[in-house]
Amino acid sequence: MSKPDAPGYDVCIAVNYYTPYVSGLTEVARIVAEGLAGRGWRVAVVAARHDPALPLRETIGGVDVFRCPVVASISRGLVSPSFAGTVRRLARRSRVLNLHLPMLEAGLITALPSRTPVVSTYHIDLWLPPSLVTRAAMAAVAVSSKVTLRRSAAAVVNSDDQAEHSMMWPLLRDMPRHSIAAPCMDRRGGQPAYRQTSGPHIGFLGRIVPDKGLEYLVTAFSEIADPDARLLVGGDYLTVAGGSVIAQIRQAAARDPRIQILGLLRDRQINDFYASIDVFALPSIAESFGIAQVEAMMCGVPSVTTDLPGGRYPVLATGMGAIVTPRDPVELHKALLDLLDWDDEARKRGANSAREQFGVEGCLDRYAAVFRQHLS
Structure with a gap:
């Protein structure tokens, strides 16, 4: 890992949505980022600024977070013209780039050769409520994921069960693949504050x-x-x-x-x-x-x-x-x-x-x- 006074990062994590947004995908990126930072890794996260009230740059849980302005949204997708360029800029200063897919911009991020190896975490085939627009979006994201996986040094999946039934399986099957389940918090010790009756x-x-x-x-x-x-x-x-x-x-x-x-x-x-x-x-x-x-x-x-x-x-x-x-x-x-x-x-x-x-x-x-x- 980098020396404390060295420029750059050990790992740059790119994800479309980041905390305080809450989703399973976002939580995986956050827990991995903050967990590695707690172990002494120098970690950067690049995300779209899904809420304009959020700062463009801040440090959360020991992680340097870079947010890119959003100009529009299409269904769940955020249009951030500076996102891909910012990821590439931070990746050049990092020893490994971790992309969280599906991500429309991933193909653009990996389009040009880079000395920084890419490890892609492939979470799921994108699903959106059916319409003409969403079908086109899902097709574009699928192409981007295929391009990115071909240019990745390795892929992480939540489980082989998930990977083997993905449309990306022909690529995932033949590349270095690591099955790493999403990190889950031990939340024992709570109080039944929401329990209202003795019933189920x-x-x-x-x-x-x-x-x-x-x-x-x-x-x-x-x-x-x-x-x-x-x-x-x-x-x-x-x-x-x-x-x-x-x-x-x-x-x-x-x-x-x-x-x-x-x-x-x-x-x-x-x-x-x-x-x-x-x-x-x-x-x-x-x-x-x-x-x-x-x-x-x-x-x-x-x-x-x-x-x-x-x-x-x-x-x-x-x-x-x-x-x-x-x-x-x-x-x-x-x-x-x-x-x-x-x-x-x-x-x-x-x-x-x-x-x-x-x-x-x-x-x-x-x-x-x-x-x-x-x-x-």
């Missing part, structure tokens, strides 16, 4: 967006007759890229007051959320891993997730939950009831397995090892 409490935590399939969870929950049952829905809906489905959830909550909308949770509030629920639900129709479901598992809360490559992997790896068909509220309802009957011993075994496999330190060890292999 089911929880969802994540962005309130179309790809999370929340309408199927609402339908499944509505078939639970217990008046003391609660569905706790936590997550951001005010600043999510591409638009939220909060209006549908509010309509459902108006019909069924047992549905509680908690909004964005941070820090200790997240610990308290997991301490308040009996089962976690991740009814996604597009998912690459699901950090929140693993954090719930670590706290002894089993997860119902959908049978999607990558998203189902934590349940397959730990046995801590159930896997159901996407868009099937009947099957989801049955799985919720089954998991509510799990005893303490089964929950404890699953929690131990989740903590052993998906903790932050193990993730950082593996990322550091990959970067060291390719440091210029």
